[in-house]
Structure formats: C-alpha cells, structure tokens
Amino acid sequence: MTVAADKLDDAGRAETGRMVALDHVTVQYYQRSRVVTALSDVSFIVHPGQSVGILGTKGSGKTTLIRLLAKLEQPMTGRVVHHNMTASWPLWARTGLIRGMTVRDNIRFTAQLYGRAAPDLIRSVDDFAGLGASMDRLLGDLPASTMAKVMFSAAVGLDFDFYPIDGLNATSDLEFRRKADETLQMLRRRAAIVLATGRAAAIKQYCDVAYVLHRGVLTHHDTIDKAIRYFRTCSAEPGEEAAS
C-alpha cells in the first residue's frame, strides 16, 4: 500500500516540528521518444532519528527518490518538504567537487558554503579519510574513489540532520569501509537516514523501517522481513535486474 501523506503537516510538525517528507510526488522523464515514470504518486515521512530503508531493483526509481530527498531535483507534481531539518547530499556521491582544485580547497569551499570553520572540517575529513599529503593534490590526479571518500567524510563532518544514501560502499578501501560502517551506525542514533539499495542485508543492518520501490510505486510494509519477501517477489518478475 502507498502511504498517504494527506495529513503531512499535522503528522510531522505537530509531533516533533521536524521532518522530511515526500507528498504525492510524481517524476517522469522523456526517454527515447516515450515517457518513463520514475516515481508515481510517492508519499512518505521521515522523522528525526528514523532509519528508513528503500528496497528496489535496478531502474525502480531509487536514485530519483534519493536526489529528490537531497534537493537535487524537483518533482513534476507533489512536493518535497524539509521542515527544520538540514539535508546532506547523497552519501557516497562520486560527483559534486571540482577535479581541477585541490582536496583542501574543495573542502574549504564546502565549509564556507555551510558556514562552518574550514580548518575544523579539513581536519575532520583528513582524520576520517586518511588522505595525508593527498589533501594538497588536485582531486583529478587522485583515484576516482577519493571524491566519494571526501564527500562522505565532509557530509559526516557537517552534522546534517538528514542523510539520503544511494547504495553503499563506493570504495574498495577496506579500512575506510569499516569506518564508514561504524559511522552509519552512529548516524542512525543522531540523525535520520534514508538508504536506497537493492541489498536486503544492508536494510536489515541499518534500517528500522522498510519500503519497497517497484517500477516507481512505493509500498510500506509492517516489518523489514515482509518488505524483503515482497522485494524478492518483485525481483523474480521477468525483466527485473538486481541492483547493487
């Protein structure tokens, strides 16, 4: 069933005064001379401290959903509400910084943009990602996964209230992945997260609530196990491909 958000204002604001919500959101793309519906009348609310899992196969609309929650896209119809909660960019993003600038300058820009002390954020990212001398090298000269590490570390260092996550583990650096796993568990306690993935195990590990996104339609399930069962049914349909 799709969760109705008709009483969005009452539900969210009256209870805590803080929330992130999608309210009857529809997104369509024009692709190869036909209209593709990425999200169809999607509604749900995320409260502070809640960890929401979105299970979806490849092409189910997960990335669009996460981009909407990160305010990187606008819906065609419906609305995305961020009420008294600051939202991060998608964790593990591999874009967003300038490759022609040093890592240090990229972090300095991000700190200035969010009104934080640049030296503190630089130190925090350096400690987390362990970049050392690479901090003063051009981002474009470093491995592609460095951008994902910097974006992850900076987002954590900026203490947002809400973190949208599109898939997990964009790096093969085992030490960084271990730290990132620990950090996600820590984030679950202090912030709200929405994790969109095709891996049922990740949803079990990090989330309290689970939805299944299938062909642009979001359905809520009472338990994570029920969501996983429904997701497996959807994945078994002809033409479906498992997401990473």
Place this chain on the structure above:
Amino acid sequence: MSDVSNAISNQLRVLKAVTFREAKARIGLNFLGVWTEFGRLSVAIAVFSVMRYITSKGIHRGMEIVPFIATGVLMFWIFRRTLMLVSTTTLSAERYSFFPQVTILDLAISRGIVNIVLYVILSFVAFAVFMIAGVSQPIYRPAYVAMLLIVSGFYGLFAGIIFNALCTRIRLVRPVLQVALRILLMTSGVFFVIPEIPYLFHGFALWNPLLHLNDLMRQEYFGKYKAEMADFGYAMEWLFWLVFFALVSERAMRPRVERA
C-alpha cells in the same frame, strides 16, 4: 536573528564560498590563469600601440600613446571578458548541482566579481610597469581610474546576466553578441577620444556609455585631457537600467535556465 538578517547572512555566505571556488578555478594552478590573461592583454596593448604609433605619433593630444591605448583596451576588455564569462554561467552551473543553495544568480555575480577584481589588479600592475619603463606619467587620480574600471566591469556583469538568460532561450543571440562586441570595440573610444569623432556622428556615437567611460578614463589617468563631452551621469543611468533589466530577465528566465 530575524528571518531577513538570517537570509542576508546566508546569501553572503553562499556568495563568499562561490567566489572563492570561482577564483580558484579562474586563477588555476600556479597562477596560470592570471599569466594567460596578462599575456593576452599585453599582446593586445602592444599590437594596438604599435599600430597607433605607426599611423600617428608617440604622443596623442598630449597623452603618451602606450597608456592611451592601454586605458582603452583595459576598459573595454574588463567589460567584454566579464560579459562573456557571465553570459555562459548556465553552462557551468552543473558543477554546483550538488549544492542546491547555489543559484545561477550567485554564480553569475561571483564570476563577475572575480573577473572585475582580477582585471583591476592587472590594470594597475600594467600601469605600474608603464611608469617603471618610463612610457607613462604617474596616474593623475588612481581612485577614479579604479572606479571607472569597476563601472565598466559592472556593465559586463549585468549585461552578461541578461545575455545568459537570452542565450538559454534564443541560440542565435550568441553569434549576434560576438558581432556586436566587435562593433563596440571600434566605437567605444579604445583608439580615440570624443573630439576626434566627426561632429556629424556625435549624436550616434555618444549613446554608447563605454565611450563616455573611456573619455573620463583618459581625463582621470592623464589629468591634462578634459573630457568635456563625456557625462558620468549618463554612464550611471545605463548602469541603473542594466541592473534593472538584468534582475528582471534573470527572474523571468530562472525556471528555464535551471532546467537547461
């Protein structure tokens, strides 16, 4: 803190951050961007000065020929480069897509500020080099010279915002703009002062505010030339209307520009 002061401080914070990023991107590694710009200006000033020297003399109406050409070139280049950079803002906006608080207007203003500051610095470096080399007297009123350069830069900034909006809607605008800039180069007093224009054409020539700025520039740089036909009020009137139309066109085209 009230909502208004909060909004202003947020806006200033975003502008500061984007200006920092644009400055870093513009200057580049090892100041390569600054050297490129300096080289480009030096070539233009040298070529035009030699041409002018060959066709007339080393002194033009009591003004040394190298600073005479340099003031005109710098005044026009600060306008042209700012306009060209700002008018392509939409094409660079993708780099900021992960930061939704950065708008096209923030990016346009930041690019303009970076270019204006860079050109004012380069201009005064060039003027200092001329003085050291003995081809120019000291600047008569440096603060006025700086102000006129900044006004010319603001022309470029606000005209650039208008053209950024127009170019998103009408593709033909960009080649037309290139032609218009070439005509402006020839008619803005880069190579001459207003009294040299045949009286018959004064009515047409004097509508161009850059011509007024260039004449005033020569007055403030040399001190011995009087820009009797130039009107600073007229130049500021143009600036006022450019700001007005820039803000209107930016607001009107914002949804389309953001989708582009």
